[in-house]
Every structure is written in C-alpha cells, then in structure tokens.
Amino acid sequence: MKYGFDNNKYLKMQSEHIRERIAMFGDKLYLEFGGKLFDDYHASRVLPGFEPDSKFKMLRQLKDHAEIVVVISASSIESNKIRQDSGLTYGEEVIRLIQTFRQNGFLSDSVVITQYAGQPSADQFRNRLNNLSIHSYLHYIIDGYPDNIDLIVSDEGYGRNEYVETTRPLVVVTAPGPGSGKMATCLSQLYHEHKRGIQAGYAKFETFPIWNLPLKHPVNIAYEAATADLNDVNMIDPFHLEAYHTTTVNYNRDVEIFPVLHAIFEEILGECPYKSPTDMGVNMAGNCIIDDAACREAANQEIIRRYYSCLCDLKRGNSSREILYKLQLLMKQGGLTIKDRPVVTAAMQREEETGHPAVAIELPDGQIVTGKTTDLLGA
Known part of the structure; x- marks a missing residue:
C-alpha cells in the first residue's frame, strides 16, 4: 500500500491544536465530536496511513485534561434505533462506548438524554444507567428550535435542561450516531456555564469534509458518497469567504445553521467568537497529507466501493434508488466508471x-x- 497520510504528524498536530482552542476560551471547551472516535475505517480507506483508531489515540494524549459525555435522543431509545455497522441499538452502543472509554483510562460517567418528553422507554434506559453507576441528565424539546432564539436562550429553553456536572477543561461530547443532539447539548452547557460565571467555549471536530482541500477533491467527494443517505452536500463556506476572502469547504448543514448559532452565541456570550462554520472546526487532517496522488486514488476507489455497497443494500431492501442515483452522480463528478x-x-x-x-x-x-x-x- 502506498501511504498518503502521516499519522504520527496528525496525532501531534491535532492534539496541540485542541490545546490551543482550550486556551482561547479560558476555563473550559466543549468539543462536539462527529463521526467515529474509533474504528473509523472510512478515514483509513481514503487517507492511506490514517489508522482506524487515530482519533482515539489523539484523545489519549489529552485524557488527563478531558472527560467524555455521551448523548442519545429519547426518540432513538423509543424506536430501538440500530447502528448498521455493529447491529447494536443506540442504547447498547452508549453503554459500549462508556465501557470502552473507561477501559482506556478516560473519565466518562455522564449521559445526556435529549428531546425528552416523558417517554417510558427513556425512563427505563435511565434506570439502567443508574444501576451501572452512570449519571444521566434530561434535555427537553424546545418549541421552535432552532429558530426561536429568544425562547432557546432563556430559563424556559436551555435553562430548563439539566446541567451536566463536569470537572475537566476539555469536555468531549459524542454520540452513537447522527441526529442525537450533540451540538444542542454543547450550547445548553454554554448557557449554564455562563450563568455560573465560567468561561466556556465550543468547537467542532469533524474529519470530513476536509476544509482545506478543494471542493471536488476525491477525498471530499468520498465523504458525500459515505453520507449519501443523509443528503449531506459539500459546499464552499460563504461566511469564511466573506470574512477572510479565502475558499474553504464545509457541508450544507453547518452552513445553514451558522446564522442561528451566531445569534445564539451572541445571546449567551455577548459576541460570537467565530466568523464562519470553518472557524468552529479544529480538524488538522488536511495538513497531514503527504502524497496527494495516493489519497486521490484511494478516495476514487472508495467512491466506487460505496456504489457497489449501495447496489448490495438495494437488493437486500436496505437502500433506495435515490441514494444509488446520487452515488452515480458522484462517480460522474469524479470522472469515474466501474472500470476504474x-x-x-x-x-x-x-x-x-x-x-x-x-x-x-x-x-x-x-x-x-x-x-x-x-x-x-x-x-
């Protein structure tokens, strides 16, 4: 295999950058951790040399300063939502994550149940956590979220949520899957910390899309292929372009929500510390690519692999024609055919x-x- 990514450089550079972001805010940083903390085989396929547990190894360098909070939505508990890669329900995955964190020396004993509205299954899950000596906290549905900012940033909005007791300067917020409420949990905590006179900040860790690679770089197209079922679309960050006259890449959901985040930050902190969604990120992966051609080729192979994986899922009844059509379009964008x-x-x-x-x-x-x-x- 031809290596295109310097994993050792990544471990050092990424942990240093997170330390710098903690120092930027003073007392505490809430780091929303997207994607997989370990077993990130997508990253290892498109960035040859990236180890599947690289992000976990990087966090280990910070473990004496960090604690990990896991978030799960009450709706995922109620529907017994299942992770396709492991076959575990989101609830089982939460417990597995915490056990893994603890086995590796991390402080992790808090679970936030978001979108809580008295669901009996969520209450049962909370009792189970209690029996395992895991603290749990309830965050409630806020009417008009995320647009009703006056209500959100008030005692009836974030103020109604239970405050998660944390003790370390770095609080990593992760989840068993997307749509769990990681960002809302971070912002709710910022509100409560500010009320208590604690200087706290927020940052986001997402490996993909890689902000300092071109929009149509195969590595970024491969991310769209991996999230075809979520309808994520890579795009130029218009806020970053306006603020710095520099082109960077982000994805549609972060760009669309940024004006709301900006307003929420202003309500909580008095001013927004970020000028763009790209500013919120701390990802250093793009700076650790040592052979662009090797990464391009690996990413192209991954795009085609995703296409065939979708064909298999379609035959099993686990996918849709719309997802297949999107993957075909992404292959065309990359100038790829199955013969590649x-x-x-x-x-x-x-x-x-x-x-x-x-x-x-x-x-x-x-x-x-x-x-x-x-x-x-x-x-």
Missing part, C-alpha cells in the same frame, strides 16, 4: 469465462486473485 476499480473488471471477466458468479480481491502488492463458483463452493 481493477477488481470489478477481473471479477466480471471471470464470471464471463465460467458462466457463474465470481469474485476478485486485490492484494497489497497489486496482484489480483479471483474466485469462481463450483459445486463445492460459491463465490
């Missing part, structure tokens, strides 16, 4: 020769091995 993935051509040729299903795998040295279907074994 060598194993595809090899497997199809083998199938044509034998008249039966076939498989192909590419070894680290580039050699391709094929497998055919026989009476004994099927490909």
Whole structure:
C-alpha cells in the first residue's frame, strides 16, 4: 500500500491544536465530536496511513485534561434505533462506548438524554444507567428550535435542561450516531456555564469534509458518497469567504445553521467568537497529507466501493434508488466508471469465462486473485 497520510504528524498536530482552542476560551471547551472516535475505517480507506483508531489515540494524549459525555435522543431509545455497522441499538452502543472509554483510562460517567418528553422507554434506559453507576441528565424539546432564539436562550429553553456536572477543561461530547443532539447539548452547557460565571467555549471536530482541500477533491467527494443517505452536500463556506476572502469547504448543514448559532452565541456570550462554520472546526487532517496522488486514488476507489455497497443494500431492501442515483452522480463528478476499480473488471471477466458468479480481491502488492463458483463452493 502506498501511504498518503502521516499519522504520527496528525496525532501531534491535532492534539496541540485542541490545546490551543482550550486556551482561547479560558476555563473550559466543549468539543462536539462527529463521526467515529474509533474504528473509523472510512478515514483509513481514503487517507492511506490514517489508522482506524487515530482519533482515539489523539484523545489519549489529552485524557488527563478531558472527560467524555455521551448523548442519545429519547426518540432513538423509543424506536430501538440500530447502528448498521455493529447491529447494536443506540442504547447498547452508549453503554459500549462508556465501557470502552473507561477501559482506556478516560473519565466518562455522564449521559445526556435529549428531546425528552416523558417517554417510558427513556425512563427505563435511565434506570439502567443508574444501576451501572452512570449519571444521566434530561434535555427537553424546545418549541421552535432552532429558530426561536429568544425562547432557546432563556430559563424556559436551555435553562430548563439539566446541567451536566463536569470537572475537566476539555469536555468531549459524542454520540452513537447522527441526529442525537450533540451540538444542542454543547450550547445548553454554554448557557449554564455562563450563568455560573465560567468561561466556556465550543468547537467542532469533524474529519470530513476536509476544509482545506478543494471542493471536488476525491477525498471530499468520498465523504458525500459515505453520507449519501443523509443528503449531506459539500459546499464552499460563504461566511469564511466573506470574512477572510479565502475558499474553504464545509457541508450544507453547518452552513445553514451558522446564522442561528451566531445569534445564539451572541445571546449567551455577548459576541460570537467565530466568523464562519470553518472557524468552529479544529480538524488538522488536511495538513497531514503527504502524497496527494495516493489519497486521490484511494478516495476514487472508495467512491466506487460505496456504489457497489449501495447496489448490495438495494437488493437486500436496505437502500433506495435515490441514494444509488446520487452515488452515480458522484462517480460522474469524479470522472469515474466501474472500470476504474481493477477488481470489478477481473471479477466480471471471470464470471464471463465460467458462466457463474465470481469474485476478485486485490492484494497489497497489486496482484489480483479471483474466485469462481463450483459445486463445492460459491463465490
């Protein structure tokens, strides 16, 4: 495998940058941690050299100054929402995460249940957490969120939420999956900290899209392919462009919510510390790419892999035509066809020769091995 990413440089640079952001605010930093803390195989596929647990290793360098809060929405508990990669419910994943954090020496004993409205299943989950000596806190639904700023930043809005007791200068806020309420939890905590006279700030850690790579760089297109089911779209950050006359990349949800965040920050802190969504981020991954061509090729392979993965999900009834069409469009944007993935051509040729299903795998040295279907074994 040809390496395109310097993992050691990343571990050092990323942890230093987070320390700088903590110092910027004074007493405390709430760091919204998007994506996977460990087992990030997407990142390791598109950035050859990035280790799947790199982000976790990076946080280990800060563990004496950090604690981890896990967020889950009451609606996810009620619906028994399941993570497709692990097969665990979001509730089970919360407990697994906390156990893993503790086993690795992190302080992690708080769970926030967001969008709480008296759901019996959420109450049962809270009792289970209590039996495991895990503290839990309730955050409530706020009418008109996120647009009704006067209500949100008031005693009837964030003020109604239970305050999460934390003791470390870095509070990492993570979740078992998207839509759990990480950002709202961070902002609610800022409101309560400000009421208590504590100087606290907020920052966001997202590996993708990589803000200092071109919009149509294969690594960023691969992120769109990975989130095709969420309808995430990469775009130029218009606020950053206006403030600094510099082009950076962000994604639509952060750009769309920024005016609201800006207003909420002004209500809580008196002024917004950030001029753009890009400013909120702390991601240093783009600075650790050492071979752009290797990363481009790896990302192109990932885009095609996602296309075939969607085809499989479609046959199983776990995807939709709309997602498939989006992946086809992303392949066109990258100038890709299925022939750009060598194993595809090899497997199809083998199938044509034998008249039966076939498989192909590419070894680290580039050699391709094929497998055919026989009476004994099927490909």
